[in-house]
Amino acid sequence: MTEKQDGHPRSGNHREPAGDFLSAADVSTVGLVGLGSVGTAWAALLLARGLSVVATDPSPAARQGLEDRITGIWPTLVQLGLTEAEAPPTESLKIVTDVRSVALASDLVQENGPEGREAKLAIIAEIDSFLPPNRLILSSSGGTPPSVLQAACHHPQRCLIGHPFHPAYIVPLVEVVAGDAPDEAVEATREFYLSLGKYPVVVRRERVGHLANRLQFSLLREAVACLRDGVASATDIDATIRYGLGPRWALMGPLMTFNLAGGKGGIADLLSRFAPEVQSWWDDLASPRLDEETQAALVEGVEELRGQWTNAEWERWRDNALVSYAAFAQQLPSAGTQAQGQEISDESVTKFSKITRKA
Template identity: 45%
Template sequence: MSAIDTGVDRIAVVGCGVIGASWAAHYLARGFDVAATDPAPDAEKRLREVVERAWPVLERIGLADGASKERLRFEPDLASAVKGADFVQENGPERLNVKRDLIARIDAGIRDDVLIASSTSGILISEFQDAALRPERVLLGHPFNPPHLIPLVEVVGGKLTSPEAIDRAMRFYAAVGKKPIHIRREMKGHVANRLQAALWREAFYLVDQGVATVADIDAAIAHGPGLRWALLGPFLNLHLSGGEGGIAHVIDHLGPPMEDWWRDLGDLTFTEAVKAEAVEGVDDELKCRSLPAMIRQRDDVLLALLALKAKADQLP
């Protein structure tokens, strides 16, 4: 995939924290010129370090024609970074006043036809898009961390976003190798983070109740449903569990006990005790492992899985 295929040549990345730097690496690997900006004193150094660390993995995935780390330019001044951009990926801090300021400044410095996609994980687009004179081109382009590896992007419009902007964003993200999904209604946490939050709540609850250790819960997901969820997701996996009757059969026969489980799910808050249990459990789980080696193996297996999924045309 080359930048030419998208109608976009130059991308501005505003905010170079963990998400922004990873986005920059992804866009560079897809053959774009990237102009990045962040007001932090050491932002350029951290950005280039992230790109350097990510590049060997991106080479294994496959670089686009013309892809180069040398096509990254850092601009301390936001107006200089977004000038001439064909697409803007905003990754500022999760604070509403900061988002509103950034969107207003980005909007003032770009052409009328350029989309502004925010990576915000929690703030609704409708809460800050009206800071732009052209709010119809402001939308959510929320990645799953790290963006240079994980394909998912959640695309959501605010109350003022145009359908044409949503369509353009969906086509752009698909063209640069992402798996975009269009979320039809704004909600806190969007979709993927809400699903994660539901699982995390029960995971923390089970540890707090002494039902299982942190290591046991990690194993329960990593060696059980997590393997299937990575291939089909919750609904298709449930459908396959129903045999010839599919998901309708499962609901008819397992619906009542499933509802009983829902009513029995735990609820808790992050007290100091809950936090301490999780920290101690993770420390125990890592005692016999090398964290750098574990991360390398995670990425190796993830790349192999992504390659296999790319060849499986019947998987979603």
Template identity: 40%
Template sequence: MTDLPVFGVLGGGLIGMSWASLFLAHGAKVIVVDPRNEAAAELSTFLAEAWPNLRALGLTETDTWGPVIVSPDISALGEAEFIQENAPDRIAVKKDLVAELEKHIGPEVIIASSTSSLKASDIQAGAQHPGRILVAHPMNPPHMVPMVELVAGQATSPAVVDRAEAIYRALNRVPIRVKKEVAGHLANRLTSALYREAVHMVAEGIADVEDIDKAIAYGPGMRWALMGPHLLYHLGGGAGGYRHYLEHLGPTQEVRWGELGQSALTPELQEKLIAGVERELAGQDRDTLVHRRDAALVALAGIKRDHGL
């Protein structure tokens, strides 16, 4: 796509490499800045593994990617027209990078942060041009999971959010506008709510790690891959829909809410959780599991597309 901006990827870790592969798949020029000596080699390996999936998803028709600049020097982003920032989730680090970045880019260049929990208002505090800063948080891996959460800060220009949304839509992403700043935005708060109860169940001896994961993967997780909780409960309400569900089964939800728990992640509990995952892996290495996950995500995307979901 020739109408896409020149993308700057600030931070070439796992999320940054995934973003870079998506941008390259759409034919955009990409500049990656990362201080590590191994960043270029890691990106090359990542692209070689990601490219067949990007082709299978229909995000590119080319056999390989175009040139990509990888530099340790933040001044290399001077040419960028849109910055996807992927630095560690520490506010001091983010603010220092924004201050340095603003020395090299024009005031119209958007800075979109991939932060999983920080607020745009905190990141933009003290910036020369705070109106161009917003949160654009993906789910991992961004090149395969299409959702992007857009969260404006107190100083973010509405026009910047509109422009960012248009760019992500051009990249075949599904932008979601979060109306209010909260730690963790939207999707991570939902996943954290489930994870809190999953950890609590292990701590209380209600179920083992393996069975909790099976319960999600072979139960509600199969439905969640197709539609969200509100729509699912609408279907669960039969002919009366969501109204019938809430009237007749809403009270049972409230009972369960009242019994939900929270357990401290003590060293002992952490070891118990890790041991459970190791039993669940049954000798599978992480890379094999990643490849299986990615292949399933490609297939799932096709199923959702074919069924209009």
């Protein structure tokens, strides 16, 4: 890293190429900047996987409460089989008060700051100033394009998006969005997340919301339109996903589901017969505005869904169900593999069948 004579990192628009990136096997200490729900989830998972963690947050309360929050998560990690330790290894967790200390002590940094662009750019630039250039900076951002973050770096090649999904210590998916980062950085990022037991998907082009949020918000848009227009109640809209589309999508995504709808001839046969009809359905999809009337209908509908449970109670039920699903999902065939001969245990099927039932 190039420094001024006063020992501080050089500022301005000067860019330097990054060298070879540390492999996952060489990463033993991970830095975390931002200790909200996402940062806490990363901290717990990293400790469970045997890594050391150096963490900071501008909020004293976030720093001081980190150990207690990790302790609360720990039984779930044990249940998932991610660790055999009865308690978090607090000796492997170091909490500091500044970003510089995190960067200087880390083999890789996962940034989890607020989504405000200016604040995030400032955090990324500070990490980049002190972290050796062959070490990755991964951002948990669900909305900021990587090219924007890379523009704040002297070493932009090592800065990528690594966007997890809540709760990040249970849900395996991580979106890896490269922007202008080279293939070597993408592969090093994938290897790191795979070493944690995550499932990284590579988003090849920058889009607002990356990939999963675009899919999620497309469905949410139509659900809101159906609610606003009185097509169905909030309960029946959500039930359509929980008891219909959701279980199938938990096994295979919409593209494979569409393929199977074509029978023996698959998607090619289906499109040859029904492409105009499918297009007409797409053309009829709504684009609701979130005006006051629509917002009021949405709030009223969600109150109907919540019933007597608080949001915290729903979250606990969801997380417990996700743990059961995670065990089932480990037995699912990967895309492009032969599913024949792969058996899924009766116990897992029974657990999966209960997941959508309210406890």
